[in-house]
Amino acid sequence: MATPFTLLHARLVDRSEVLPGDCLRVVDGRIAAIGGSEIAQPGDELVDGRGLTAFPGLIDAHVHLAPGCAQLAATFGVTTLIDLFSKPEVIAHERSVEGPVCADFRSSGVGATAPGGHPTMAYAPIPYVTGPEDAKQFVADRIAEGADHLKVIYDDGSGAMMNIPTLDDPTLRALTQEAHARNLTVVAHVSTTAGAVKVVSCGVDVLAHAPSDPMSPSDIEAVAAAGVAVIATLDIVDGFNGPAGGLPLLDEPELIARMPGRWRRVLDRQSRRWMPPQPPDCAAARANTVALLRAGVRILAGTDAPNPGLVFGASLHRELAYLVRAGLTPAEALVAATNAPAEVFGLTDRGRLMIGARADLVLVDGDPLSDIAATQRIRRTWVAGRAVEPAAYAGSTAELAGVRYLGETTARIVAALREKWPGFPAPEDVRREDGELLGRVVPLTGGWMPVTVFGAALGPVTDRDTAVSTVESEGLASLGETWWARADGPDWQEAVLVEAQPDRIRLRWKDPLVAQPPAGQWYDVIDVDLSRTRPL
Template structure:
């Protein structure tokens, strides 16, 4: 079906087009002009602001990532490290992305904790075969990691300079661009000197004018990823959770993921992005293409939703709203050579985002989403099965990272199990910035964060007896009183206290992904 947008603000390359009508036919933009371009039988859409679909230039795939992103107007993802089986499964979902497949890193180097086992690169002699293997997996570009951990007071293995140069040469000989993960200004300069095309992050230490100029002279681009700091906040509230319009669109299961991530250990002083913002602005002013990217699904970051936060961070860094929109549309399309999208132009792929308000005046207007179209078709969410697979993938990855960190650093703050004298598990105490949070076996808080001894005592007194108390629960609707008949680490059996509800006498099992619980 053809679609005609009538009397709509059209934004292309960060500027308002003089025309205010646009027609889509057969997955492409077919005409731009006045209202006379509408034809009989067209679906008519009136008003609002139409943008090209947004591009997130830095993510790591999970099942359903591209479908979730599209509900927020992000119609293309640039994956910066995923395994081939996940890539193949996500391609079959039909949504669009580009990928590096497995990134090149030294044995034991970043991000081994999250993705092991996977192939590593032990020296320059392995570079050509490593690149060939990634191309065979469907890689569209090469990702390499040059990070010894010094930016985070760590000591981890990393690639040496000859290996980086060999990887860049092998990738370029096959027509692939090279994205380099670095965390420091010196690292950024090194990889660019070795020929890398794109920095995966803005450096976290202040760049000198000479370093900025060197990056610009080399013709490299940078993916800002300023919103990484959105992974830090207070108990029960991460920055994304304060964005009402974004949260209103968030599927309940993903909202629960975000809520759980807000109740984890965080450092006493949350990192800020003051320096990375300054670096981003300096690079931008020097002519370096700045690309919007989120690094989802790091804690506090949700596919699609977090790119709107990234746009806010870019404006706070000093870019204009128009420049931030360019960073999420035409700039990544040009850098990653996606010539068929990110434009409101005749012949372009009809990946479109319709919002209310004027994002050129207020960048938060991008959050006022009406609809998203993928190649001219309304974006649809992932199936329940795929959505659950994505959430479980994140949970398993998080558990693997925490286990590895505990093995490496025995003092690393991590949840502790609390048992009754007879060996029955009562729950867990979870270290937080504010203290220790007492958590039931099924993951619900029994009180506020306190000192460890008080949290343990709370579990000893209430860990099991609370099951006989009245809880508040909700699935997709309003909060209601309920009794927990039985509980397991991944599900609970609830009986609603409302006598008018039709329910089994013994209650009903609910996966924890599908129910919110509060002990009030």
């Protein structure tokens, strides 16, 4: 059991208000007292909170689990995750973790979708729902697997100019009625206004995603009258290039300072992928979100991590910023990530700073009620009274497992897209006449990038033929050059590539003072940064 501690002289924020007391005592993972410094007891660990603000641990109301994600989320002050579609083996893995301090989570398990419907590409094989007659058994199976709520999918692809199978009205109603009979909250995936209006008429409780097309006043009224909550997920836009050409999360210094190296490299690679020439700006979703809030709809903060450009925990801070940009006050945004999702999902023991609540706490530098960016300046986090140690995750087997899982899922989705739409842009191998792999050309929005067999850039983005020529002439020749590499620390050093494979490389550092085997050392590609020129 963790040692009791007392947080002294901090600004304490609960439900958008500053509490009169400035000290908070934690015993056995619960808040035991709130008041002045007199609440501290002999033997308590004393935490100096002067100049800092404490608020309830953040709740991300929309994620999809990956190995190690609960530990990663906690390093960014997210202490509870609401999972809205994961397979049983991933859920079991996260529930079996012991030792490190991790975010708590609640899960829907596999969501209800039509055969071949969204998100089959990412998760197949999965059980499907073919009609209303399947509802009872589907809900029973999810409960048997430990589901805490039910996810249903209504998405015919119209929001992305596609045509995909989806559940019909009678099936949606049957699933919702069966879930309610079993005391489960029902969350519906929708992407359009028409979808939102349809699913609320079928009785669902929560909409996953603010519609991406403009809602009329009558649409707003229909959703508000249904009494549903809406998970905004405005940060989805972060999967697309920002003004400087990189993914926006990479430009958040406080978040990147906490970002484990492997996830930073994931973001870097995701920034070098094909994207639509006209990426969404989510303006309609932002307008819908604030209009729904003003109509009385409860808005919840959720990220949809780990979609491209999104990282567990870190991206919730971006979501809060987007909510404020949409028109919410910082206080309303903070509520959307604390007590609002706790109440909607029946988590009565958290989301508040009150006696008896779980001691899920975040301590930050600044005042998030006036500047929402203050949530990024995390100084301490506790989950049920246990202090989070961010360094325990970076470089761990949990981090490696999560990044590999994401890579496998991405490869599966890209393969499915290419099978369904043969012209879908995807990386292409460049081989010598004898079949030896020389490198690849990667399609980007502005052209093609030539890369080595292990994914490092060989040159600038250009047309496809020029990129192929670059790989043919430099793909193998570049391996004999001196490269700049960064593996175990922040500094770049010169190195020789002794051997290279698609997923790992053998480096020999040129600095004679570096301890290393004579033939060099193997590194997984996700564990090292590489550049042909010295980075600035």
